[in-house]
Amino acid sequence: METADAIIIGSGQGGVPLAIDLAKEGKNVVLFERGALGGSCVNYGCTPSKAFLAAAHAVGRARQAEKLGIHTQIKVDFPAVMERVRGIRNSFNGGVGRRLENAGVKVIKAEASFIAERTVTGDGVSLQAPLVVMNTGTSPFIPDIPGLAGTPYITNLNFFELRELPPRTLVMGAGYIGLELGQGLARLGSEVHLIVRGDRVLAQEEADVSEVLTEALKQDGMKLHFNVNVVQVNYTDNIFTLILSNGEELQGEALLVTTGRKPNTKALNTQAGGIELDKQDYIKVDSKFQTTSSGVYAIGDVAKQPAFTHVAWEDYRRLKGIFKGENRSRDDRVLGYAIYTEPQVGRVGLTLEAAKKKGFNARAVTLPMSQIARAIEWGHDLGFYRMVVDDDNNKILGATLVGYETAELVHVFLSLMEVGANWQLLEESVHIHPTYGEALPSLARLLI
Numbered sequence: 001m002e003t004a005d006a007i008i009i010g011s012g013q014g015g016v017p018l019a020i021d022l023a024k025e026g027k028n029v030v031l032f033e034r035g036a037l038g039g040s041c042v043n044y045g046c047t048p049s050k051a052f053l054a055a056a057h058a059v060g061r062a063r064q065a066e067k068l069g070i071h072t073q074i075k076v077d078f079p080a081v082m083e084r085v086r087g088i089r090n091s092f093n094g095g096v097g098r099r100l101e102n103a104g105v106k107v108i109k110a111e112a113s114f115i116a117e118r119t120v121t122g123d124g125v126s127l128q129a130p131l132v133v134m135n136t137g138t139s140p141f142i143p144d145i146p147g148l149a150g151t152p153y154i155t156n157l158n159f160f161e162l163r164e165l166p167p168r169t170l171v172m173g174a175g176y177i178g179l180e181l182g183q184g185l186a187r188l189g190s191e192v193h194l195i196v197r198g199d200r201v202l203a204q205e206e207a208d209v210s211e212v213l214t215e216a217l218k219q220d221g222m223k224l225h226f227n228v229n230v231v232q233v234n235y236t237d238n239i240f241t242l243i244l245s246n247g248e249e250l251q252g253e254a255l256l257v258t259t260g261r262k263p264n265t266k267a268l269n270t271q272a273g274g275i276e277l278d279k280q281d282y283i284k285v286d287s288k289f290q291t292t293s294s295g296v297y298a299i300g301d302v303a304k305q306p307a308f309t310h311v312a313w314e315d316y317r318r319l320k321g322i323f324k325g326e327n328r329s330r331d332d333r334v335l336g337y338a339i340y341t342e343p344q345v346g347r348v349g350l351t352l353e354a355a356k357k358k359g360f361n362a363r364a365v366t367l368p369m370s371q372i373a374r375a376i377e378w379g380h381d382l383g384f385y386r387m388v389v390d391d392d393n394n395k396i397l398g399a400t401l402v403g404y405e406t407a408e409l410v411h412v413f414l415s416l417m418e419v420g421a422n423w424q425l426l427e428e429s430v431h432i433h434p435t436y437g438e439a440l441p442s443l444a445r446l447l448i
Contacts, residue, residue, distance in 0.1 A: 004030045006131040007120050008105075009112045009268070012039030013309045014299040014316035015135030016096055020103040021320060029105045030129075032112035032122050034267075038096040040137050041309040048089045048160040049180060050340060055081040056184035057342050060220060063187075067379050076188050078165035085160055114273030118295050133319070134283060134291075134298040136268065138307060141260040143172075147233035151240065153255040156181070166190050166254035170242055172230055173258035174201040176339045179213065181256060183341050186220045193223045193250050195230060195242070202339070205400075206351055212382050212402050213341055225250070263302045278304070287329040288322050289315065305330065308337050336414040338407030343369075343383045346410030349398030349417055352388050362397055364388045365446035369403045372439040380404045385443045387413070387423065394422035404436060412440055423447055 005027035008019040015031065016038070023029040036043045055076075062072045100107055110123030119128045140155040142148070154162070156177055167190065171182040174196040186192040194201070194217065200210035201217070201224070217224060225244065232243040233255070240255045263282045270277055274293035276284045283298040285291055291298055299315035301307040314333055321328035336348035355362035369375040369383040383403030390397055399413040416426060427444035431437045 001119075002125065002127050004028045004106075004127050004129040006030070006133070007032070007112075007118075007127055007129045008133050008135065009120065010039065010135035010137060010264075010300075010302075011037045011096065011100075011107075012135045012137050012300055012312055013041050014312040014319075015039070015133065016100065017313070018133060018135075018299075018316045018320065019105045020099060023103040023105045030108060030127055031100065031105050032108050032110060032120065034109070034111035034122075036093055037100070037107070038093045039135070039312075041312075042092045042096060043089060044156050044158075044160060046309050047092050048085045049156070051085045051088045052081070052160065053180060053184050053340055055084070056187040060183075060187040060342055064379065076165070078188060079163055081188065082160065082162055089160065111267050113267055113269040114271075114275070115269070116272060117274045117293050119273070130295050132273075132296045134268070134296070134302060135300050135312065136264040136302045137312075138261040138263050138301045140257065141262045142257060143230075143259050145230050145233055147235070148257075151233060151235040151255070153233075153240075153257050155257050159256065162254075166252065168252035169193070169254045169256060170240055170250055170252040171195065171256045171258060172242075173260070174198075174203070175258060175260070176202065176341075178256070178258035179217070179341050180339065181258070182222060183217055183220055185256075186217070186222045190254075191221070191223075191252075193225060193252065195228060195244070195250075196224060196226045197229055199226050202345075205345065205347070206353075206386075208384070209345060209400060209402055212343065212384070213345070216341065216343055216382055261301070261307060263304075265302060280304075285330070287331070289319050289330060303330075306335060306337065310337075311335070334414055334417045336410055338410065340407065343380070343403045344401075344406045346401040346406035346408075347399070348410050348414045349396070350388055351398060351400065355388050355390070355397045360397060361391045362388055363391055363447075365443060367439060367443045367446065372436065372442075373434045374436050374438065375403065377434065378404065385439055387426075387443055387447075389423045389447060394424060395420060396423050396426070406436075409437055409440070412437065 006022050006029045008015045008031040011033040019029050019031045112120045112122040115121050169185050169190045169192045171178045171194045182192050202210050228244040230242050234241040242250045265281050276292040282304040285298050285303045289297045300312035318328040339345040352364040366386045370381045386400040388398040423444045429441045
């Protein structure tokens with residue numbers, strides 16, 4: 001039995017910097033990783049998907065320029081697009097390895113599992129340490145649909161290995177992964193069908209967000225099928241045939257499954273380590289990321305934190321602060337996130353409905369993109385800006401921005417909320433004309 005000062009399981013955006021920092025403090029740190037270094041963000045999440053969307057949205061914007069009087073002929077070199085994506089991914093992945101090596105972290109490229117409390121084994125090596133941190137993330141949930149197993153369906157794990165553009169793509173699932181990748185394929189030239197189990201896309205967002213994105217997807221030529229389930233999958237002669245619950249049949253050369261996520265806990269053998277899971281197999285942690293086993297922690301989405309890279313990275317900073325005695329906890333920062341469709345969705349804090357459910361005396365104001373000068377000038381008429389405030393103390397509770405590059409603009413609200421600012425501060429600000437940001441004080445002035 002070997003010993004170490006710390007064992008990190010998983011090389012995601014929380015595990016890697018934590019391992020490096022501990023090693024730089026002189027600790028003997030061992031990191032287990034069963035897959036590619038860098039976790040989901042680097043290998044099959046943020047990095048490759050946004051590189052892919054850079055190409056797709058360039059095409060989409062060129063086509064949409066027709067309403068500005070610009071007519072273009074577009075030729076998409078899909079193999080070149082995907083080769084660029086993989087090149088960026090591989091570069092980022094290699095950088096993670098070099099950072100770990102330079103810091104002196106020992107990397108064991110194997111699946112880790114517990115054999116006792118704070119004792120882990122993998123690749124024939126058994127290690128014991130007083131500190132164990134799990135950052136193993138989540139993976140695609142594959143529904144149990146007759147005929148699906150054994151077919152060459154695609155998930156975000158292997159999407160970026162595509163070499164040729166599928167003439168027709170069937171997408172199961174209408175969350176942000178399905179919408180981003182589905183719209184991207186549509187803009188690059190695939191005929192995309194989106195199968196939606198409910199009555200709207202992005203069901204976790206406000207209804208008018210769904211309405212805007214539905215219209216945008218339709219403008220890109222996507223075919224949306226609402227209130228249906230896939231009841232049977234057939235795969236013959238390189239063609240998928242989906243039989244829907246309404247009796248309709250859809251065919252395509254590719255099937256992209258984006259029906260949810262599941263925690264990567266099955267192989268950990270958590271019971272042997274004294275670590276309890278919840279009913280969905282996520283790791284149970286308290287407000288300080290401590291599991292039910294002393295000295296064992298879990299961060300990121302495997303601990304049911306919001307599944308965003310910036311949250312996992314802040315979890316690393318939170319946990320590091322906790323180790324130093326700082327007053328940090330798992331929910332001590334304002335949460336913002338974005339969806340990289342076009343138009344984008346930028347979100348921070350509470351919606352009006354959520355605020356009222358929490359007991360706030362809340363109200364919201366909304367400014368349509370069609371009333372914003374820059375949007376009119378650039379031809380971006382889809383979307384809106386919305387802010388939610390507390391009428392008792394004038395504090396900003398949340399914002400929803402749907403429009404051009406709103407993933408950038410939402411940081412204005414995030415920073416204001418982090419310092420507890422009231423909406424009057426935004427109203428008094430003088431933003432540059434003509435910009436998209438100019439409309440944020442205009443939004444606040446609707447509260448007067």
